[in-house]
Amino acid sequence: MIVRQEIRALLEQPPIGEEVTVMGWVRAWRGNRFMVLNDGSGPETLQVVVDGDRFGEETLRAIGFHACVGVTGTLTESQGSGQSVEVIATDITIFGGNDLSKYPLQPKKQSMEFLRENAQFRMRTSTFSSVFRVRHGVAYAVNKYFHDRGYYYLHTPIITGNDAEGAGEMFRVSVLDPVNPPKTEAGTIDYDQDFFGKPTNLTVSGQLQAEIGALALGKVYTFGPTFRAENSNTSRHLAEFWMIEPEIAFADLENDMDLAEDFVKYLINYCLENYGGDLEFLDARIREVEKNMKAADRRPMGLVDTLKFVVENDFARVTYTEALDILLRSKAYKKGKFEFPLSWGADLQAEHERYLVEKHFERPVIVRDYPKDIKAFYMRQNDDGKTVAAMDVLFPYIGEVIGGSQREEREDKLRQRMQEMNVHADELDWYLQLRTFGGCPHAGFGLGFERIVQFITGMGNIRDVIPFPRAPRLAQF
RNA sequence: GCCUCAGUAGCUCAGUUGGUUAGAGCGGCGGACUGUUAAUCCGUAGGUCAAAGGUUCGAGCCCUUUCUGAGGCGCCA
CATH class of the missing domain: 3.30.930.10 (Bira Bifunctional Protein; Domain 2)
Incomplete structure (x- = not known):
């Protein structure tokens, strides 16, 4: 059985001086000595101090950005200034190494678009x-x-x-052959032969x-x-x-x-x-x-x-008619700032709604x-x-x-x-x-x-x- | 669906009025480093300039089409 402590709980009530075991993904690996771990339990990270003499070359080389590791060690007050406590590692398990020459993510700011295309990893950021x-x-x-x-x-x-x-517009749900669906005598698609015996859609x-x-x-x-x-x-x-x-x-x-x-x-x-x-x-x-x-x-x-x-x-609460009145009396309207016309009966456009929320009522x-x-x-x-x-x-x-x-x-x-x-x-x-x-x-x-x-x-x-x-x-x- | 802008190294971007061999930072790889905080320092590799076609002596740069992305609008939650 695997036993570990979650970083969030550990930082809420740090058991200073006690041995702890944490498991997570490496957020940063600095100076061949400092490993920053996050296990998803919260936004907090835990710094692990790795004494190079205690661990083999193989272990040290496997530690890298977003590698998955387990660490056992003593929780102590941190000597550094970026965190209050840290773990002095006595044992390190590499669960999953990470080949950084092939891994798409980098330890730096990445665009939302790029991360969206790498959704299998974006939750690690x-x-x-x-x-x-x-x-x-x-x-x-x-x-x-x-x-x-x-x-x-x-x-x-x-x-x-x-x-x-x-x-x-709705998505159709059908099990009929999309290329040659069964037809009625009138030539329309015969949904009577479809799974539900009628046309169906996603809600x-x-x-x-x-x-x-x-x-x-x-x-x-x-x-x-x-x-x-x-x-x-x-x-x-x-x-x-x-x-x-x-x-x-x-x-x-x-x-x-x-x-x-x-x-x-x-x-x-x-x-x-x-x-x-x-x-x-x-x-x-x-x-x-x-x-x-x-x-x-x-x-x-x-x-x-x-x-x-x-x-x-x-x-703020207003009727449509009152909202229209506010917009018609607004400086933005009088200066011709609105692209779309304002008249009773027409739906409010995004620009009108934004004026009400962001400018008028705030x-x-x-x-x-x-x-x-x-x-x-x-x-x-x-x-x-x-x-x-x-x-x-x-x-x-x-x-x-x-x-x-x-x-x-x-x-x-x-x-x-x-x-x-x-x-x-x-x-x-x-x-x-x-x-x-x-x-x-x-x-x-x-x-x-x-x-x-x-x-x-x-x-x-x-x-x-x-x-x-x-x-x-x-x-x- | 419409409008605007963009697509150059793994990522983020620069690239002058069209002119020789395509640039940086970060990341990667190799090395140094026992208190770092986006660590730092030295070295190094890495490119079908989105795709196709065109103009030109010559195109990353100009034109056409297509694809992809972003922002805005419409539809709405």
Whole structure:
């Protein structure tokens, strides 16, 4: 059996003078004497002092960048200034040597793009190991938040038979021969012969099914992979991403917004409390990157300060109509700084959202009550006949992080809207029945998991906060 | 999908109005080094200048097409 101590635990309560055994990957090997080890348990490294006389030439030669080693030795106070404690090695095991003439990574700053192409090794870097520890922390906090508040985790299907969800282009799922699929007499593809006997796709949202759960269990949430076949080439879109979708019965848009704000703040706060070391490291990394940037391109606040600010301040809340008014009265608009026109009924463009968040309110903003024609069929119609009870939560840097709404629980209104928007009622009979039989006011939202991880870690590209990104023309690993 | 910029050594990049044999730092390899902190010092190897085609006496540099990447926009979470 292998027995070892984890570096993170060791540094929390250093047993000075005792013998310890640590195992990990070499981050640096200096002066043929100092080995810096990290084992992934945290961002902290442990310095190992290697007396060349005690170990053979073969062992010394095998120690190198990202080699995997085990060390037994005495934990002592460090003579050097860069660390408080260190291990004086008495025994060294080389688990995996590393041929540096062939290894792609180097002990220096590497570009995010290069590391993305070497995803089999990128988690060994300090940046990515911190990112993925924080990602885990956010995922755990999601489940903890809902569990502690009486929500039930509902697993909605990944393969779906609805093509009426209207949330974007879908990936087809089929086992038919792609070259010569069976045809009907009319000449179309005969999906009756496909695995499910009908066309099926990967899910773009678990919301419609989550509503089934909410109208029985009261409060549910989904947290699973979601797929969009959009040809989106941006730093905040993925073809495969994880989405969190709470759905609650006996709730209106006010309840929905309160939940969204409280939930997001909880996730951020959880990371501040439990992953402070990783966040400090990422904060310092961003400052380093921004050193060479123009002042205007730098963040107004550091990463940790930004996170604290978001947690400590109320989100701004405005209606779509009020937001439009703010934009129309803005200096940016009057000086013609906006590329896209502003008119009631048109969706807010990224430049408008960024103005509201980064210039006007300087904090996260919730925009509610959007024009009904730019929103989905299932959103509850407001009494003004023009707007729906929808809300978007907008964040600095990443834009929309949450989209949600109160759902239309009135069957006649829902049917009328489906007809207007050309959504086929016969395919969503089960969804309509939730209104016919024992319906109630209910609401929910979708939170883009990678987007909130992106915000918390400060990573510029969403592809760098998911271990194996899927995007147009990108399905490696 | 659209717009802009980029692709030169393993990595990050320089390369002048088109002109001889393609440059640096880091990394690698060889050596020195018993308190280093991106260790340092000496030496050394390493190139289909993204690909194809074109202009020219001559192309890393100019033109065309394709591929790849980044940033922005759209779609959205």
